[in-house]
Amino acid sequence: xxxxxxxxxxxxxxxxxxxxxxxxxxxxxxxxxxxxxxxxxxxxxxxxxxxxxxxxxxxxxxxxxxxxxxxxxxxxxxxxxxxxxxxxxxxxxxxxxxxxxxxxxxxxxxxxxxxxxxxxxxxxxxxxxxxxxxxxxxxxxxxxxxxxxxxxxxxxxxxxxxxxxxxxxxxxxxxxxxxxxxxxxxxxxxxxxxxxxxxxxxxxxxxxxxxxxxxxxxxxxxxxxxxxxxxxxxxxxxxxxxxxxxxxxxxxxxxxxxxxxxxxxxxxxxxxxxxxxxxxxxxxxxxxxxxxxxxxxxxxxxxxx
Amino acid sequence: xxxxxxxxxxxxxxxxxxxxxxxxxxxxxxxxxxxxxxxxxxxxxxxxxxxxxxxxxxxxxxxxxxxxxxxxxxxxxxxxxxxxxxxxxxxxxxxxxxxxxxxxxxxxxxxxxxxxxxxxxxxxxxxxxxxxxxxxxxxxxxxxxxxxxxxxxxxxxxxxxxxxxxxxxxxxxxxxxxxxxxxxxxxxxxxxxxxxxxxxxxxxxxxxxxxxxxxxxxxxxxxxxxxxxxxxxxxxxxxxxxxxxxxxxxxxxxxxxxxxxxxxxxxxxxxxxxxxxxxxxxxxxxxxxxxxxxxxxxxxxxxxxxxxxxx
Numbered sequence: 001x002x003x004x005x006x007x008x009x010x011x012x013x014x015x016x017x018x019x020x021x022x023x024x025x026x027x028x029x030x031x032x033x034x035x036x037x038x039x040x041x042x043x044x045x046x047x048x049x050x051x052x053x054x055x056x057x058x059x060x061x062x063x064x065x066x067x068x069x070x071x072x073x074x075x076x077x078x079x080x081x082x083x084x085x086x087x088x089x090x091x092x093x094x095x096x097x098x099x100x101x102x103x104x105x106x107x108x109x110x111x112x113x114x115x116x117x118x119x120x121x122x123x124x125x126x127x128x129x130x131x132x133x134x135x136x137x138x139x140x141x142x143x144x145x146x147x148x149x150x151x152x153x154x155x156x157x158x159x160x161x162x163x164x165x166x167x168x169x170x171x172x173x174x175x176x177x178x179x180x181x182x183x184x185x186x187x188x189x190x191x192x193x194x195x196x197x198x199x200x201x202x203x204x205x206x207x208x209x210x211x212x213x214x215x216x217x218x219x220x221x222x223x224x225x226x227x228x229x230x231x232x233x234x235x236x237x238x239x240x241x242x243x244x245x246x247x248x249x250x251x252x253x254x255x256x257x258x259x260x261x262x263x264x265x266x267x268x269x270x271x272x273x274x275x276x277x278x279x280x281x282x283x284x285x286x287x288x289x290x291x292x293x294x295x296x297x298x299x300x301x302x303x304x305x
Numbered sequence: 306x307x308x309x310x311x312x313x314x315x316x317x318x319x320x321x322x323x324x325x326x327x328x329x330x331x332x333x334x335x336x337x338x339x340x341x342x343x344x345x346x347x348x349x350x351x352x353x354x355x356x357x358x359x360x361x362x363x364x365x366x367x368x369x370x371x372x373x374x375x376x377x378x379x380x381x382x383x384x385x386x387x388x389x390x391x392x393x394x395x396x397x398x399x400x401x402x403x404x405x406x407x408x409x410x411x412x413x414x415x416x417x418x419x420x421x422x423x424x425x426x427x428x429x430x431x432x433x434x435x436x437x438x439x440x441x442x443x444x445x446x447x448x449x450x451x452x453x454x455x456x457x458x459x460x461x462x463x464x465x466x467x468x469x470x471x472x473x474x475x476x477x478x479x480x481x482x483x484x485x486x487x488x489x490x491x492x493x494x495x496x497x498x499x500x501x502x503x504x505x506x507x508x509x510x511x512x513x514x515x516x517x518x519x520x521x522x523x524x525x526x527x528x529x530x531x532x533x534x535x536x537x538x539x540x541x542x543x544x545x546x547x548x549x550x551x552x553x554x555x556x557x558x559x560x561x562x563x564x565x566x567x568x569x570x571x572x573x574x575x576x577x578x579x580x581x582x583x584x585x586x587x588x589x590x591x592x593x594x595x596x597x598x599x600x601x602x603x604x605x606x607x608x609x610x611x612x613x614x615x616x
Contacts, residue, residue: 141323157580161331240449267463
C-alpha cells in the first residue's frame with residue numbers, strides 16, 4: 001500500500017499536465033466541426049489529398065491510356081455508352097482518372113512551393129526584423145524589387161531560361177513567393193524583440209540564434225500557418241495558369257492546368273474536357289481558402305472579423 | 306509632401322535599377338537571338354551568326370552592353386526590336402492601350418460588384434445577404450480566371466451566340482474579358498470591403514453619428530465607407546501586379562492584342578530590347594500606381610500626413 005501513493009502521484013502528474021492541452025484540442029475540434037465553412041474546407045482538402053495519395057486505386061482507368069474510338073466521348077450521365085463518368089479527352093483518355101491523378105501535381109506543387117517560400121521568407125523576415133539596420137534595408141529593397149516585378153513575367157522569363165518542368169515550376173513559385181512571409185514575420189519580430197522576455201533572454205547571454213529560434217520564431221508561427229494555407233490556394237491557381245500557358249508541368253503528366261489548356265480547343269464540341277478540370281481546381285482552392293479563413297480566426301484573434 | 310514624392314521617385318529609380326539588372330542578365334540566359342532568328346531555316350554558318358551578333362551589338366562585352374542599354378534608357382531610347390526592327394517604345398505603346406483598356410474595364414466590373422456586395426454583407430452581418438456575399442467572394446477567389454473565361458465563352462459565345470469569343474474589334478469584344486477579370490477581382494475586393502467596413506462600423510464615431518440621428522445611409526456611406534476605403538485602395542494598388550498577371554493570361558485566351566502577348570512572344574523570340582523595355586515599363590507603371598495610391602491616402606484621410614517619420 002505504501003508504494004501506491006507515490007505511484008498514483010506519478011500517474012497524476014502527466015494527467016494534470018495533459019488535461020488542459022487535450023481539452024483545448026477537443027475545443028478546437030468541436031469549433032472546427034461546428035463551423036460549416038471549416039468543415040466543408042476540411043472535407044474538400046481531404047478529398048484532394050485522398051485523390052493524390054490513392055490515385056492508382058481510385059482512378060477507374062489508366063490516366064495515360066487513350067482509345068481513339070472513344071475520342072471526346074461524352075460523360076456517361078448524358079446517356080453516352082462509353083462508360084466514362086466525366087467523359088474522355090481528345091485522345092480518348094478518361095477525364096475522371098486524369099483529374100484524380102492531376103490532384104498529385106496540384107497538391108505537390110502547391111505544398112512544396114509554399115514550404116520553400118516559407119523557409120526563405122521566415123529566414124529573411126527574422127534576420128531583417130531582428131538585426132535591423134542595413135541588413136533590413138537591403139532585404140526590404142530586394143522585397144520591393146520582387147513586388148514591382150510582375151510575377152507572371154518573372155515566371156515566364158525564368159521558365160525560358162531553365163526550361164519547363166515540375167521541379168523548376170516549384171522553384172519559381174517558391175523563390176518568388178517569399179515576400180509575403182518575409183514582411184509578415186519582419187513586422188512581428190519588430191514588436192516581439194522589444195518584449196521583456198526577449199530582453200531577459202538577451203541579458204542572461206543567450207545567442208542571437210537561440211533568441212531567434214527559441215523565443216521569437218514560436219511566437220510568429222500563427223500568421224505563418226495561416227499565410228501558408230492561403231498561399232497553397234494561390235500557388236495551385238498559379239501552377240494551373242502557368243501550365244495553361246504551356247510554361248508549367250510537362251504536358252505528358254496529367255495536370256489540371258494542362259487538361260484545361262487541351263480542352264479549350266474543343267470548347268465548342270466537347271464542353272466537358274475543359275469544364276471538369278476547372279471544377280477540380282476551384283473546389284481544391286476553395287477548400288484551402290476555407291481552411292485558411294478558419295485557421296486565421298482560430299490562431300490570430302487580431303485578424304478575426 | 307513634395308519632398309515625400311521626390312524621395313519616393315528616387316526610391317523607384319533604385320528599384321528600377323535593380324529590375325534592369327535582373328532583366329538584362331536574365332533575358333541573356335534564355336538563349337542566343339541570332340540562333341533564334343534561324344529557327345526552322347536550317348543550320349546557320351558560324352560567320353552568319355557572328356554577323357548577326359555584330360549587327361545587334363551582341364559582340365561587345367556584357368558590361369558594355371549594359372552601360373549602353375542604361376545610357377539609352379536615360380535618354381528615353383529603348384532601342385529597336387531585334388525581330389521587326391521597330392522602336393521598342395512604339396511597339397509597347399501600340400499595345401498598351403489594349404492592355405490598359407482590359408485592366409481598367411476589369412477593375413470597373415470588380416468595383417461595380419464588390420462595393421454593393423461588400424457593404425451589404427457588412428451592414429447586414431449574419432443575414433442571408435451576408436452569407437450570399439461571403440460565399441460569392443470565396444468562390445470568386447477560388448476560380449482560375451482563364452477557366453471562368455472559357456466557361457463564359459462556352460455559354461455566351463458558343464451556346465447563346467450573344468458575344469464574340471475572341472478578338473479586339475469594339476465594345477462587344479471587351480465584355481467577356483472584362484467580366485472574366487472583374488469577377489475574380491471582385492471576390493477579393495468584396496471580402497476586403499466587408500472586413501474593413503465591419504472594423505469601422507464598431508467605432509465610437511459611428512455610434513455618435515447614429516445617436517445624433519444621422520440617416521443610416523449617410524452613416525454608412527460618409528462615415529463608414531470613407532474610412533473603410535483606405536485598406537481597400539491599398540489593396541487595389543497592390544493587386545495591380547496580380548491584375549497584370551491575369552491580363553497576360555486572358556490576353557492569350559481571348560486573342561487580345563495587349564502587352565502581355567507581346568512580351569511572351571518577345572521572350573520566345575529572344576528579342577532582348579523588347580523584353581527589357583516592356584518589363585521596365587510594366588514595373589514602372591506598377592510602382593507609379595503604388596505611389597499614386599499612397600498619395601490618395603492624404604485625400605481620403607486628411608489625418609495622414611505623408612512624408613513624416615512615424616515614431
